[in-house]
Amino acid sequence: MTRQSKLAVQALQWTGDALKVLDQRQLPETIVYDEYSDAAGVAEAIASMRVRGAPAIGIAAAYGVVLSVMRHYSAGSDQWRQQVAADIDRLAHSRPTAVNLFWALDQMKAALIQAQSDPLAAALACAEKIHADDIAANHAMGELGADILAGAKGIMTHCNAGALATGGYGTALGVIRSVYRRQPVNVYAGETRPWLQGARLTVWELAQDGIPATLIADSAAAWLMKSGAIDWIVVGADRIAANGDAANKIGTYSLAVLAKQHGVKLMVAAPTSTIDWSIKDGSSIEIEQRNPNELLAPCYIKEASLVSAWNPVFDVTPAELISAIVTEKGVVLNPSEHGVGSLKHADQ
Numbered sequence: 001m002t003r004q005s006k007l008a009v010q011a012l013q014w015t016g017d018a019l020k021v022l023d024q025r026q027l028p029e030t031i032v033y034d035e036y037s038d039a040a041g042v043a044e045a046i047a048s049m050r051v052r053g054a055p056a057i058g059i060a061a062a063y064g065v066v067l068s069v070m071r072h073y074s075a076g077s078d079q080w081r082q083q084v085a086a087d088i089d090r091l092a093h094s095r096p097t098a099v100n101l102f103w104a105l106d107q108m109k110a111a112l113i114q115a116q117s118d119p120l121a122a123a124l125a126c127a128e129k130i131h132a133d134d135i136a137a138n139h140a141m142g143e144l145g146a147d148i149l150a151g152a153k154g155i156m157t158h159c160n161a162g163a164l165a166t167g168g169y170g171t172a173l174g175v176i177r178s179v180y181r182r183q184p185v186n187v188y189a190g191e192t193r194p195w196l197q198g199a200r201l202t203v204w205e206l207a208q209d210g211i212p213a214t215l216i217a218d219s220a221a222a223w224l225m226k227s228g229a230i231d232w233i234v235v236g237a238d239r240i241a242a243n244g245d246a247a248n249k250i251g252t253y254s255l256a257v258l259a260k261q262h263g264v265k266l267m268v269a270a271p272t273s274t275i276d277w278s279i280k281d282g283s284s285i286e287i288e289q290r291n292p293n294e295l296l297a298p299c300y301i302k303e304a305s306l307v308s309a310w311n312p313v314f315d316v317t318p319a320e321l322i323s324a325i326v327t328e329k330g331v332v333l334n335p336s337e338h339g340v341g342s343l344k345h346a347d348q
């Protein structure tokens with residue numbers, strides 16, 4: 001474990017023989033990187049949300065596969081392919097909703113199948129490409145999203161879809177960064193109960209970049225919209241179905257319903273690795289249920305036997321409530337009209 005005094009918004013760092021993971025459970029008070037040298041550790045870091053956010057989970061898992069190849073192939077095991085397959089399976093079971101995890105693992109499996117003489121070099125090249133492509137995609141989305149948001153006075157975001165949740169720059173926060181470079185804009189972040197990604201991560205991350213943001217209680221969102229202070233809500237996604245339905249942090253659907261009532265538009269910014277082409281709509285997206293103690297503990301309720309809690313951590317916003325889906329390959333306006341199929345073969 002290493003402690004850093006200088007702030008650097010980087011969720012993941014590959015050292016050459018280990019993966020350093022910024023422990024997001026401890027932000028904003030403490031900046032601590034934990035170092036992992038095996039896939040089991042990376043799977044645990046994902047499950048425990050030291051690293052979180054759909055693209056960052058995928059990137060971490062990819063490096064987890066590299067660590068597995070290092071451990072088993074490089075050590076000369078005859079069984080290395082089976083051992084790596086078992087590690088891939090373990091990584092795939094770390095969290096269920098973000099499709100970027102499964103997409104990244106599929107990329108890694110394909111790279112290992114194609115690898116001729118040096119599986120470790122092939123795995124590392126693939127993981128580093130997933131990481132670099134994600135950062136590039138975020139910058140592309142930032143510009144495309146900022147074009148649409150030209151002239152916006154106020155933008156609200158939910159959860160943390162920033163550098164912390166990706167390879168760098170962010171999806172929703174990437175768009176907000178790009179807008180902010182072009183024009184002044186008021187940024188609002190919902191606290192995002194129960195895990196407080198908005199309160200602990202988003203406002204902190206924006207502050208590192210000198211972008212002022214106003215934190216609001218989740219329950220203040222309707223009143224903020226009623227005040228006329230925001231024109232757009234910009235969020236990320238964990239999985240987008242072919243028809244444009246989008247799974248994202250619990251509370252996104254509530255915001256979308258409120259936005260419709262108040263004439264506020266909703267933008268979903270996500271790389272195409274977040275699109276699950278195998279599902280036609282959002283009804284088949286598995287919604288992760290986390291430990292009820294994430295809800296109970298902050299209320300000092302120790303006797304879980306006396307109080308139950310329901311803790312779904314994602315919801316699905318139907319395409320009809322989304323004004324724009326922004327990806328690195330292009331933008332789909334009003335996705336409820338034709339879904340996101342136009343992006344499938346689009347060139348960047």
Ligand code: MRU
Binds near residue numbers: 160162
């Ligand atoms: O539970 P989390 O913190 O992993 O949820 C993250 C989100 O819902 C993000 O909005 C989503 O993954 C997009 S991140 C660019």
